[in-house]
Amino acid sequence: MAKLFQAVRGMNDALPADTPLWAGVEATLRDILVSYGYQEIRLPLVEKTELFARSIGTVTDIVEKEMYTFNDRNGDSLALRPEGTAGCVRACIEQGLLRNPMQRLWYGGPMFRHERPQQGRYRQFHQIGVEAFGMAGPDIDAELICMTARCWQRLGVQDVALELNSLGTREARAAYRERLVGYLESRREDLDEDSRRRLHSNPLRVLDSKHPAMQAIIAEAPVLLDHLDLESRQHLDRLQEFLSAVGITYTLNTRLVRGLDYYSKTVFEWVTGRLGAQGTICAGGRYDGLVEQLGGAEIPAVGFAIGLERLIALLGSDGYTGLDQSPQAYLVMVGEQAERRGLILAETLRNAWPALHLQFNCSGGSFKTQLKRADRSRAQWALILGQEEIDSDTIAIKFLREAQEQTTLPMAALDDFLRDHLPQPTQ
RNA sequence: GUGGACGUAGCUCAGUCGGUAGAGCCCCGGAUUGUGGAUCCGGUGGUCGUGGGUUCGAGCCCCAUCGUCCACCCCA
Known part of the structure; x- marks a missing residue:
């Protein structure tokens, strides 16, 4: 590609x-x-x-x-x-x-x-x-x-x-460094290329070498802790x-x-x-x-x-999932009237519930399509506003993640629902 | 900077002896009315990293180049 x-x-x-x-x-x-x-x-x-x-x-x-x-x-x-x-x-x-x-x-x-x-x-x-x-x-x-x-x-x-x-x-380290360089100089023939290079630029790092041939030399080197x-x-x-x-x-x-x-x-x-x-x-x-x-x-x-x-x-790699940032609610709207009222409802809810994570359905779509989007948004609930709900001033709540029957609430009861179901602020 | 392995669909990969590409997942749509996930059906999507070469013919062979990964060096 x-x-x-x-x-x-x-x-x-x-x-x-x-x-x-x-x-x-x-x-x-x-x-x-x-x-x-x-x-x-x-x-x-x-x-x-x-x-x-x-x-x-x-x-x-x-x-x-x-x-x-x-x-x-x-x-x-x-x-x-x-x-x-x-x-x-x-x-x-x-x-x-x-x-x-x-x-x-x-x-x-x-x-x-x-x-x-x-x-x-x-x-x-x-x-x-x-x-x-x-x-x-x-x-x-x-x-x-x-x-x-x-x-x-x-x-x-x-x-x-x-x-x-x-x-x-700094002083003790400098003294040790000299002692280490002295030791490494005495084994110069046995040092690998990297260690030889580090001998003067950064001798302490020779101790860190992963080179197998270096391990015996390192083991016999003067120990920093003994010279503190x-x-x-x-x-x-x-x-x-x-x-x-x-x-x-x-x-x-x-x-x-x-x-x-x-x-x-x-x-x-x-x-x-x-x-x-x-x-x-x-x-x-x-x-x-x-x-x-x-x-x-x-x-x-x-x-x-x-x-x-x-x-x-x-x-x-241990399955840590971190901080779930998916919405709690997804607003589904069916019909012209619902679409017209939906945005007002969404913004009203956001005014009243600053902690609410609400995703608003855009670009229309069939009822089925919208529910599919709600599911994929990982929201907890689909808030459903269709012609029936408009006519009766209600809103339907479908639970997407738990085995709980869909319910229809009077629109005025939505605040109670959110009060009961939104996570409490931790502070 | 050095070494090794590997580059095929958005992702994970298959592709036989060289005969111009497939699967699964994802995504989109459908399976009677306003109900997601499971199942089934269908669909979108690829100059086979790129450029040369060999060949009647290259995803496959050769060269170069770019990229990715892993290791060295170094370091969080």
Whole structure:
């Protein structure tokens, strides 16, 4: 099939069959974040390229070859955001939000990375991210992890596990890094091509290598946790105590290093084995130096991001149906008089019942056709307005989803029916 | 950026030895009057991804190209 236009590679449509999943997940996550006292912040999709280079790290693949960059008309180099933290930190500094000693923020939306698409990885993908500023202790790390655990619990996410590690302070990490490079240099002959390349650009990531031949070398490598500074060690111990106290199980994964330069101390990931090679549905960590690095004060921070495509794929395979947005009622009209009165009735009902989801039959059609449309709209009831109903000032209600006899009500009784049958507002 | 697999109807796929295309689902219509879903009947819909080549003849063989998927790299 020759197609005139196709979507850009790696940028997908979410069709009506999928949007209830998206709406359900977004609503649930949002409710939980808000219930923990986090405030929404909305950020641009585009920032100066330099912002990402300075925060994510110039030698990371994201900045080196995965960013969508372009020149603005005035010559500025701009980029579609590849992640959310940098823009959030920029906004907080620029707008003075960090004059408040503590900030709990969340945001959501599309991110862009020019990678080869595969399962769970797309060029436009969606995250919900959380950032907490001004809190240096492990208690906020624990709060964030509790919050994510609650998200999985409420959504019914199956088969995810928490992995935890500490990268130490910037200084401890630098010292460890030298020790690791030394070790890897001594085994240089045994390294595969990728690892050799990373040896100097990003040596910690060698620990993450999936190459089978590398596993023995990695197993003998110096362990980051053994070289933590005292402060980071205590931070991690305390975090582990918090997690145990609330019954959150995890595994310490000393190879968990995260790709972005700005992390320090706590890093964590929620992973599943059910999404192929891209099994991380949520990842985060502490980035105590970033605010200062971007020109702000010395303010500690910690955050995480949830990959919505991955989360939704996992939920969808477990039969999660999300937020049902189909109408409750479908208005069927037969005859000229009914058609004339139908629109008035529909708008009157909408005035009186703002929560009512009512679909109005358009383009006529036989009675049978209209009922067929009512059925396919997934409405609960067909409201039937025909000549008989007009003559007797009544309306018929046919139940489309339950074994209940069709009834005819006086038009004046329709409000009572809706009062009894519409779902109560939850608040 | 690298590798492998695969491109036939909106979707999932069949298509024999090379003889110019089929099924199921979906959608639309019908099966006595104003009653959806189940069943039955009928219908719409395809330059076989695209462009070349071989051949009397190509969905099928060859080349190129584009695309999709999966994996590597990287990462949510």
